[in-house]
Amino acid sequence: MRGSRLVLAAALCALPLTAQEPARLDFALRARPLRGLQGPIATLLTTGKEGGGLPVAALAVPAGSRGADGRFAVPLLVEIEGSGLLSQWHSDSQRIEIYAYAMGADGAVHDFLAQGITVNVPQWGEAILDGGIKFVGSVSMPAGAGSVRVLVVDPDTLRYSLRVLPVTVPTADGGPLLLHPLFSDPRGRWVLARQAQEVGDLSPLLVDEGWGLPASLPLLTAGRTRRIEVLGRGLPADPSVTLRIRTEFGKTVQEIPGRVVGRTRISGSAPDRLDVDFELPKIETGRYRATVAVQGGPETPELTVLYLGEGATADQDLLWAQLRRLSGEAPPAPAAVPEAQGRGRKRNAEIERMARQGYEEAVRSLASGSPVEQVVERLASIETGLYRQAPQQADAVREVEMESAKRLGKGDAEALLPIALLHAELYRKLRDGREYLLAENARRTSADLVADYAERGGSATVAAQALLSLAADLLVSGVQGASRELLGRALKLDGRSEAAGLFLAASYERDGDYPKAVEILDGLARAHPESFETRLRLAVNLDRIGRTADARQAFQKMIAEPGPEWVRTIAYQEMVRIHLRDKRTTEAVALLRQAVARLPGQPQLAVQLAYLLDRQGSPADARQILDRLSPAAGGPGSPRHRYGQWPTASLDEARRSLAQQSLLRLAALSRALDSAAAAGSR
Amino acid sequence: MLSTLLLAALLQVPPPAEEEIHVDEVINVELQQLYVTVTRGVGAGAPVLDLTAADFEILDDGEPQTVSTFARGDLALSAVLLLDGSASMEGDRLRTAADGAKAFISRVLPQDEVSVMLFSDELLMRTPFSNDAATLLAPVSGVKARGGSAINDNLYVALKELEGRLGRKVVILLSDGVDIESTLGMDDVRWAARRSQTLIYWIRLQDETRGRIERSSSWRDRRGHDEQLSQLEAAVAESGGRVEVIPDVGQVGAALQRILRELREQYVLGFQPAKDRNDGSWHKVEVRVRDGQGRARTRDGYVDR
Numbered sequence: 009m010r011g012s013r014l015v016l017a018a019a020l021c022a023l024p025l026t027a028q029e030p031a032r033l034d035f036a037l038r039a040r041p042l043r044g045l046q047g048p049i050a051t052l053l054t055t056g057k058e059g060g061g062l063p064v065a066a067l068a069v070p071a072g073s074r075g076a077d078g079r080f081a082v083p084l085l086v087e088i089e090g091s092g093l094l095s096q097w098h099s100d101s102q103r104i105e106i107y108a109y110a111m112g113a114d115g116a117v118h119d120f121l122a123q124g125i126t127v128n129v130p131q132w133g134e135a136i137l138d139g140g141i142k143f144v145g146s147v148s149m150p151a152g153a154g155s156v157r158v159l160v161v162d163p164d165t166l167r168y169s170l171r172v173l174p175v176t177v178p179t180a181d182g183g184p185l186l187l188h189p190l191f192s193d194p195r196g197r198w199v200l201a202r203q204a205q206e207v208g209d210l211s212p213l214l215v216d217e218g219w220g221l222p223a224s225l226p227l228l229t230a231g232r233t234r235r236i237e238v239l240g241r242g243l244p245a246d247p248s249v250t251l252r253i254r255t256e257f258g259k260t261v262q263e264i265p266g267r268v269v270g271r272t273r274i275s276g277s278a279p280d281r282l283d284v285d286f287e288l289p290k291i292e293t294g295r296y297r298a299t300v301a302v303q304g305g306p307e308t309p310e311l312t313v314l315y316l317g318e319g320a321t322a323d324q325d326l327l328w329a330q331l332r333r334l335s336g337e338a339p340p341a342p343a344a345v346p347e348a349q350g351r352g353r354k355r356n357a358e359i360e361r362m363a364r365q366g367y368e369e370a371v372r373s374l375a376s377g378s379p380v381e382q383v384v385e386r387l388a389s390i391e392t393g394l395y396r397q398a399p400q401q402a403d404a405v406r407e408v409e410m411e412s413a414k415r416l417g418k419g420d421a422e423a424l425l426p427i428a429l430l431h432a433e434l435y436r437k438l439r440d441g442r443e444y445l446l447a448e449n450a451r452r453t454s455a456d457l458v459a460d461y462a463e464r465g466g467s468a469t470v471a472a473q474a475l476l477s478l479a480a481d482l483l484v485s486g487v488q489g490a491s492r493e494l495l496g497r498a499l500k501l502d503g504r505s506e507a508a509g510l511f512l513a514a515s516y517e518r519d520g521d522y523p524k525a526v527e528i529l530d531g532l533a534r535a536h537p538e539s540f541e542t543r544l545r546l547a548v549n550l551d552r553i554g555r556t557a558d559a560r561q562a563f564q565k566m567i568a569e570p571g572p573e574w575v576r577t578i579a580y581q582e583m584v585r586i587h588l589r590d591k592r593t594t595e596a597v598a599l600l601r602q603a604v605a606r607l608p609g610q611p612q613l614a615v616q617l618a619y620l621l622d623r624q625g626s627p628a629d630a631r632q633i634l635d636r637l638s639p640a641a642g643g644p645g646s647p648r649h650r651y652g653q654w655p656t657a658s659l660d661e662a663r664r665s666l667a668q669q670s671l672l673r674l675a676a677l678s679r680a681l682d683s684a685a686a687a688g689s690r
Numbered sequence: 691m692l693s694t695l696l697l698a699a700l701l702q703v704p705p706p707a708e709e710e711i712h713v714d715e716v717i718n719v720e721l722q723q724l725y726v727t728v729t730r731g732v733g734a735g736a737p738v739l740d741l742t743a744a745d746f747e748i749l750d751d752g753e754p755q756t757v758s759t760f761a762r763g764d765l766a767l768s769a770v771l772l773l774d775g776s777a778s779m780e781g782d783r784l785r786t787a788a789d790g791a792k793a794f795i796s797r798v799l800p801q802d803e804v805s806v807m808l809f810s811d812e813l814l815m816r817t818p819f820s821n822d823a824a825t826l827l828a829p830v831s832g833v834k835a836r837g838g839s840a841i842n843d844n845l846y847v848a849l850k851e852l853e854g855r856l857g858r859k860v861v862i863l864l865s866d867g868v869d870i871e872s873t874l875g876m877d878d879v880r881w882a883a884r885r886s887q888t889l890i891y892w893i894r895l896q897d898e899t900r901g902r903i904e905r906s907s908s909w910r911d912r913r914g915h916d917e918q919l920s921q922l923e924a925a926v927a928e929s930g931g932r933v934e935v936i937p938d939v940g941q942v943g944a945a946l947q948r949i950l951r952e953l954r955e956q957y958v959l960g961f962q963p964a965k966d967r968n969d970g971s972w973h974k975v976e977v978r979v980r981d982g983q984g985r986a987r988t989r990d991g992y993v994d995r
Contacts, residue, residue, distance in 0.1 A: 520911030581873055611813060615843045616873045618850070622882065627853065634850050640812035642836075648871035649811035649838040652908040 060169035063092035063140075065224035066158040067311075070149065070177040071187045071239060071279055079118065079148040080177050084108055086143040086158055087198070087224045090136035094129070094444060095399075096165050102127040107159040110147040110175075118154070119147040125201050133444045135199050135486040142193075142221055145203030151179040176309075184242030186308040187279060189251075189300040191226035191236055228253075228298075229316045230290040235269070238300050238308070239279040248303035251286045253296050253315065262291055266300070293317040359398050363405040366390035367412050374430055375677040384433045391438070391446050399445075406449040413457055416680040421464035423680035425474070426670045428457035432478055439485070454478055455494060462501055470669045472502035473662040480511055480659050488515060504535045506542065507658035513545060514655060522552040540571040541655060544578060548651075551582065560586055574647035577603070577610045581648075584616060596620060604633075611637050612646055727858055727889055727930055728957040728977050729987040739763050739955060741979065746986070749976040750963050759960030766801040766857030767953060768819065770848040771826075774865040774895075775808040775815070779835040783939045787864060788830045790942030794950055795823045805851060806830065809844035810837035811871040819855070841865055841922070842872035846879050849886045858958065859888040860931075862949060864942060866895045869918050870907045876921035883925045884972070884993050889953075890929040892922065893936060893945045930989035969994060 067085040074080050086106055094102060103126050110119040123145065127136065147156060153176050161168045178185050200221070228234055238249060249266040270283035284300070296315050301307040370387040374380065395402055409431075417424035431454035438447035455478060462471035475498040482491035492515060498508040509532035516524040529546040536542055547562035559582070566579035580603035587596035600617040607613060614637060618630035644650055726748065743760035771791055775784055795804055803819040806826045815833050817826050845863060852859040869876070883890060906912045926933055934945045959977065971994050977986040 514908065517908050518906055520906060520913075612840075612843060612873045615847060619846060619874055619878055619882070622850075627850075631850055631853060634847055637813060637847065639808075639815045645837040646811040646840065646871055648840070648873070648909065652838060652870060 055170075058170055058172055060160075061092075061167045062160055062162060062169035063089035064158070064160045064169035064171060065089075066156075066171045066173055067188065067222065067224040068156045068173045068175050069188050069190070069239075070175045075148055077148075079150050081146050082110060082149050082156060082175060082177065083144065083146045084121070084156060084158070085221065085224055086145075086160060088141045088143070088160055090138065090140035090199075091445070093140065093162070094133060094137060096162075096167070099164075100129050102129050102133075103163050104141070105161040105163055106143055106145075107157075107161070108145065108147050109157045109159075110149045110154065111157060112150070112154045113152065118149045121145050121147050121203065123203055127199075129444075130442060132199055132486070133442065134439060134447070134482075137444050137448055138487045138490055139198045141201055142198040143201045143203075144221065149175065149177050151177045174309075178241075184240065184305050185279075186238060186240035186243075186300065186302060186306045188311055189236045189238055189298065189308050190222040191228075191234070191313075193221060193223040193226075225312060225314060226298075227314045227316065228288050230288050232288055234286050234288055236266070236284050236286065236300060238282040238284055238302075240282075240302070240306065240308075241279050242305070243280050243282065243302060244305060247282065247305070249282065249284045250301050250303070251284075252299045252301060252307075253291065253313075254298075254310075255296060258297075261296070262289060264289065288315075290317050291315060356398075356401060356404060359394055359401045360404060360408050363390070363394055363408045364412060366394075367409050371412070371416065371427060371430070371677070372681055374426060375674055375681055377674065380430065380433055383430060384437050387430070387434055388437045388441065388443075388446075391434075391450075392441075392443055395443070395446055402445055402449060406453055410453055410456065413453070414460065416677065416684060417457075417460065417464070419680060419683055420676050421461050421466045422673045422676040424457050424461040424464075425466065425470065425673045426677050428454050428461060428474055429666065429670045431457065432474065432481075435478070436481060439481075451478060451482070451490075459497070467669070468501040469505075470666065472498040472505045472508060473666045473669075475501070476505060476508045476511065476659065477663055477666060479508070480654065480656070483511060483515055484654060488519075491515065503531070505662075506532060506536050506539060507655065507662045509535075510542065510545070510655040510658060513549075517545070517549060522549045525549045526553055526555075540566065540569075540575045541657075544575045544651070547579070548582060551586065556586060573607055573610070574644075574650050577607055577613060577647040578651060580607070580613060581616060584620075588620075593620065593624065597624065610647065611640070612648065726959050726961075726975055726977060726988045728959060729930070729952055729955070739957075741957065743959070745980050746957070746959055747978040747980060748959060748961050749978070750961070750965070751973050752976075753964060755961040755964060757959050758962055760957070762957045764799055764801075764954055765956070765958055767798065767803070767860055768852055768855040768857045769798075769802070769804045769860040769862060770851055771795075771804060771806045772844060772848045772861055772863045772865075773806065773808050773830075774810070774839065774841075775833060775835050776810040776837055776839045777835060778839075778866065779939070781835075784830070784833070784835045786939045787942045788827055790939075790944075790946055791830075792823055792827055793943040794946035795821070795826055797947070797950055801857070803855075803857075807844065807848055807851075808833055809840065810835070811840045812837060813844060813847065816851075838871045839865070839869055840872040841867065841869040842874045842876050842879050842918070844872075845890075846874055846882055849879070849882050849888055852888050853886065858953070858956070859886065860891065860953065861888055862891045862893065862946065864893045864895065867892065867919050867922055868915060869922075870909055876918045876925065880921060880925045880928070883929055884991075887989075887992070888929060889931040889989075890926045891931040891949050892926045892933045893942060893949075894933050895939060896935055896937060928990040930987060932987070963994075 065087045068082050069085075070080065070082045086108075088104065093104070103124065106121070106123045106125070108121040109117055111117055123143070125141070125143070127133075127141070149156075153174075156173045156175055158171045158173065159168060198221070222237070236251070247268060249268060251262075251264040251266060252260055253262040253264070254260050264286050266284040266286045268282055268284050270281075272281040293316050294314075296313055297310045298313045299308050299310050367387070367390070370383050370390070373386065374383045391405065394405055413424065413427045416427065431450050435447050435450035435454060438444075438450055455475065458471050458474045458478075461474075462468055475494045479491040479494035479498065482488075482494070492512060495508050495512040495515075498505055499512065502508070509528055513525045513528040513532070516522075516528065526546065526549045529542060529549060532542045533539070533546050543562060544566060547559045547566070550556075550562065551559035563579045563583040563586070566575060567583065569576075580599065584596045584599055584603075587593070587599065597617070597620050600613060600620060603610075603613045604617055614633050618633040621627075621633070622630040640646075728746070739762050741762070743757045746757060746760075748755040748757060771794070773784075773787055773791065779787065791806065798804055798821050800821065802821055804821060804826055805819045806815070806817045806829075807813065808815040808830060814836075815829050817829060820826055841863070845861065848861045848863075852861065906915065910918065923933060934949060936942065936945050963973070972991055973994055974991040975989065977988045979986050
């Protein structure tokens with residue numbers, strides 16, 4: 009236990025140094041109502057005995073609004089950890105069934121929720137592996153004590169998890185109270201799903217759109233400031249707030265004073281909201297229970313938290329792997345390898361030997377000039393073969409590969425680069441082959457080797473390109489958290505990397521986090537004043553955050569310059585929108601006429617002009633313009649479409665350069681292999 | 691000026707298949723008349739076209755109006771089938787949608803005319819108005835689904851296509867409804883729709899197996915996308931059309947059949963508004979069926995121009 013805690017401790021410090029950034033809620037998966045309760049499921053629910061093989065955590069916050077029937081909405085959050093969920097994935101669809109029963113203290117069922125979710129694994133698998141699924145819904149209960157029983161079932165494998173959440177629903181006119189403290193989760197880690205029926209009030213679970221969804225099993229990291237939302241009624245005007253950390257047996261280990269940084273007072277029976285910052289001290293890493301207390305007032309219900317104490321390395325992926333293990337039961341051993349238990353270490357050693365041998369042969373083949381595709385094919389075949397044989401050894405295989413690679417790079421860090429890039433290609437191959445668990449391992453190995461390469465004096469520019477290449481793949485697959493982390497690392501290594509900056513800014517822009525996008529693009533535009541794309545994206549986002557004068561100046565400059573047509577088209581369009589917002593219709597029409605004359609191949613400019621003429625009372629002129637519209641003949645699509653795509657033009661350039669750099673270092677890899685062979689023979 | 695271009699003669703359409711009622715000839719007669727298309731909701735199996743003008747009551751901003759023209763049944767149609775040809779329709783999906791459209795087109799009457807427009811973030815294809823299935827659908831097979839989605843821009847173009855055409859004007863949009871790349875906002879399109887007297891039907895694709903509907907893009911945040919969707923729903927309802935939700939593209943044909951049947955079972959009532967302010971204000975229109983003979987669905991109102 010202590011060992012695993014140390015590993016966790018080592019990993020957790022890679023978390024962002026600030027409180028979690030706001031996340032916009034984008035419910036990606038749709039739930040559907042289930043017809044009825046099947047016999048075995050009903051039995052599981054009635055036992056009320058927590059357990060099961062699916063890693064699930066849940067949170068019920070009983071402070072929803074009162075309905076016409078006098079009962080109160082109890083918003084519910086169910087988290088299903090991705091790696092555990094997909095560990096027995098076997099087809100393009102992963103089905104999940106979620107049941108929640110609201111029960112009174114006397115065992116009476118007050119309400120229930122039964123929802124099915126079908127996950128399109130090729131589309132969502134990678135994003136779910138990066139975190140998991142968060143489902144939000146609601147049941148209703150009368151005031152008083154009771155519980156919500158949450159059962160999550162994988163109907164294809166019959167794995168399940170049952171959680172029993174004690175709940176006390178406060179009356180609207182009751183005295184002072186505090187609800188569960190809410191900790192937000194890092195953005196981008198979760199794929200969101202929402203109850204199929206419109207359930208209306210999910211507050212206070214959805215604190216607000218900018219804040220995101222809370223965590224059922226929050227993570228607290230020593231040395232960091234953690235913001236917690238405290239919701240309650242009858243709170244003092246100037247409350248003194250304390251975070252209490254207790255062991256699982258109830259012994260208080262820390263009382264941490266908080267700093268109230270914001271308060272939202274809501275009229276009626278709705279709770280007030282306090283934003284409270286806590287400076288987290290060092291305590292031993294582990295699993296604790298946390299409450300928040302207001303001096304002279306009530307204390308919140310307990311919430312289980314994971315606390316990270318001291319010592320850390322920068323490996324967020326490892327952190328999440330550990331969290332998965334701590335936050336839920338380990339997935340059961342797959343039925344395909346029952347004999348593994350009997351053979352124990354012997355079997356592991358054999359797998360490791362096979363992994364090492366196969367890996368070293370693949371690397372030798374790469375160094376001798378074999379085409380990368382061929383080497384990747386071979387390595388993928390070895391890894392999937394071993395995985396089929398012993399799925400529980402996947403992490404061990406990764407460790408063997410890391411050891412081998414690091415040994416080769418010991419004498420000359422340059423030898424690491426071709427290996428790191430080999431793993432990046434392997435990641436793509438495995439991902440496309442839907443071997444998501446192995447793909448994730450390949451990606452982590454590649455990123456770790458690149459980090460090692462950079463730390464040991466390798467070219468920062470090349471290392472940044474390698475991280476960018478990996479991050480871009482992740483972004484395109486919808487994995488935001490890990491990709492942003494890699495892009496951030498790439499920018500630290502090479503602050504001038506236009507491609508990394510554009511990708512990072514575009515990912516924030518897609519989240520609606522325009523200030524963050526501006527911050528990144530501003531720096532990028534200073535480093536690359538010649539880049540039209542950077543300047544265009546900066547101007548678009550400047551306008552969004554209210555710096556319209558700056559945006560206007562930038563658009564005007566772009567219109568006047570001989571830049572790419574797609575950039576000038578958007579500059580015209582956005583400039584026209586600014587004119588229209590300022591009620592300068594005549595200027596807008598004149599500008600559009602100029603745009604249509606200069607850029608006759610851009611139909612969207614013609615549509616915009618036709619509409620303006622229509623509004624000005626010239627429908628016939630508008631018709632004439634639209635009658636001349638020709639369907640697009642193919643090509644890259646409209647300028648606005650191009651803007652909405654990931655900025656791969658700069659990425660392609662980085663990847664070409666990276667491939668060349670890798671080739672140049674094959675000689676170093678050969679030498680490293682020769683040295684290793686010589687050392688082995690001695 | 692208050693209202694619209696309409697041929698009174700068209701509202702009393704003779705039986706189908708008579709050559710002289712082809713609607714490609716625009717007769718420039720301007721009438722101070724507004725018309726509303728009424729879909730009558732009745733129980734299953736009940737006759738739907740058995741009412742007369744006297745059975746309807748039209749209210750313009752709450753004021754009763756006199757029904758001046760009345761027609762029912764197979765009234766001439768000018769329709770634009772506006773089909774999503776974006777990357778989400780790749781593979782067999784676009785062909786399946788075209789097959790569904792074929793079933794629709796093969797059932798239009800000689801006096802009806804249809805244009806097919808295929809769009810993504812750009813206009814990919816449009817045909818002239820015709821009622822010949824081959825003319826309308828052959829070009830679709832030559833188009834490869836690609837790109838993003840600019841519903842607003844292309845819905846505006848479709849509404850303008852119908853401007854000045856005769857008969858009931860209808861746009862049938864096939865899309866998941868998520869606009870990413872339009873230059874125009876849906877409020878702009880609503881402005882045009884309110885002036886067009888065009889019925890808008892939206893066959894809304896909600897395909898669960900396709901997973902995420904992208905609601906956050908480089909051009910709009912989630913709130914912006916939700917607002918666009920709400921505005922589209924409002925534009926459809928205001929026009930007197932409706933949303934037909936289908937779970938997969940294989941249902942397009944059946945949805946189009948239902949819409950066509952509904953179009954065949956409509957009444958068209960004309961009236962000359964008693965209060966003509968010509969001030970660009972919005973007039974709420976309500977149509978009631980007397981004596982509880984069903985409910986009427988019609989456009990929400992009109993702009994007093």
